[in-house]
Amino acid sequence: MSEDDVLSEVEPDAVPNEVRNWLSMTFTRSVSNMKKKAEEKPKFKSVAQAIRAGIMVDRMLRRMSSSLESNVPAQVSKVLKTLNDWNFEVFAMNECSEGQALRYLGFELMQKFNILSKFKIQNLVMQNFLEAVEAGYSKYNNPYHNLIHATDVLQTTYHILNNAGLMSWLSSIEIFATFVSAIIHDYEHTGTTNNFHMQTRSEIALVYNDRAILENYHISATFRLMLNDSYNIIQELTREEFKEFRHLVIEMVLATDMSFHFTQLKTVKNMISLNETIDKPKALSLVLHCADISHPSKNWPLHEKWTNLLVEEFFSQGDKEKELGLPFSPLCDRNNTPIAQSQIGFINFIVEPSLNVMGDMIDKIFDQILSEEQSRTSKSDINDSSSTSESIKKKPIERPWAQHLTENKAKWQILAEEEKKKKEQENSEQIAETKNEDKKNGDN
Secondary structure (H helix, E strand, O other), X not given: OOHHHHHHOOXXXXXXXXXXXHHHHHHOOHHHHHOOOOXXXXXXXXXXXXXXXXXXXXXXXXXXXOOHXXXXXXXXXXXXXXXXXXXXXXXXXXXXXOOOHHHHHHHHHHHHOOHHHHOOOOHHHHHHHHHHHHHHHOOOOOOOOOHHHHHHHHHHHHHHHHHOOOHHHOOHHHHHHHHHHHHHOOOOOOOOOHHHHHHHOOHHHHHOOOOOHHHHHHHHHHHHHOOOHHHOOOOOOOHHHHHHHHHHHHHHHHOOOHHHHHHHHHHHHHHHHOOOOOOHHHHHHHHHHHHHOOHHHOOHHHHHHHHHHHHHHHHHHHHHHHHHOOOOOXXXXXXXXXXXXXXXXXXXXXXXXXXXXXXXXXXXXXXXXXXHHHHHHHHHOHHHHHHXXXXXXXXXXXXXXXXXXXXXXXXXXXXXXXXXHHHHHHHHHHHHHHHHHHHHHHHO
């Protein structure tokens, strides 16, 4: 089934035209159809001098970095203890860290999974990298696509993989690439959509030929940033490690382009239904994509706040479009956007199906892991296979998002009724005003 076919199944009265247009323009590609540096080795007169110099440099770097791990504010540490909560208080984290949530969470996760040690990354370099990425997220002062959103996506990605027990399924380089992908997936986001870049013929639209414009830019800008040794967290990777890291980051971040949404879901559904081995890059890509659109699956206070921030960013784009004489992109007209209906449509047709497919995918991955475990066990000790099977029996995968989706949708439905009544009243008042004007003109 094609992307347009999926949306064509939406009943005509299920969502307003404005919402239908937004779903079509954002989550399909119909718009486009429509129109290591080698370092010089220091020379030492003796091995002893080399050893003394190495020790001195190491001590100096340790003092310079101060290490974020020893300088984490008490309130930040308190919030980080809730890292395994689905409703992680990311706004509180950013507030108590004085706008530095991404560097603290990024460093915490890199340390937690021994990434710095494994890939010989100096604390100072990682700290510099995270600070530079934060600066990039703050470049355009976006209400939504900023470092708080990146922090939220990083934590949600970690939560999905960790709470499902999939971290042991991943290699260290895969974990590293996944965290970096989440951290940089919207690096230097302009606060406008790919369609806006196409319509305005922006520089990056011309560079990337109207295809995954922002996503290509986020990746390219990050790797260009790492050309500077001060930010180069991948300089010690082997050739093979670099190749795998880069491949994963590119695939994962490109998959956050919403126009690939239906194709991505169809690919994963096929892997599940055809009993194929789940491809790791595709699995990780879906996890990141789901984390990127997950705010409707969080508790209402978080979801409502994220919605208001996203809507304001959309409206800001609409203001630019109006100023440029361009037609409004869907949901960007601040005077004619059904916010509640848009969220109902977003949940029904995008978020809920995505999370359900991801949950099924995780179940499938566990089935494959257990099958491999049982196969190895039966070969090693066939007489004890029953007890061993019981010891590795799969537990049901938790889906913490399900209840929140139901609750949030119910709240939006109430608000949608209020929106509808308000719109009808405004229309009635406008009709009455027009009639009065006509009557006055007739009397004259």
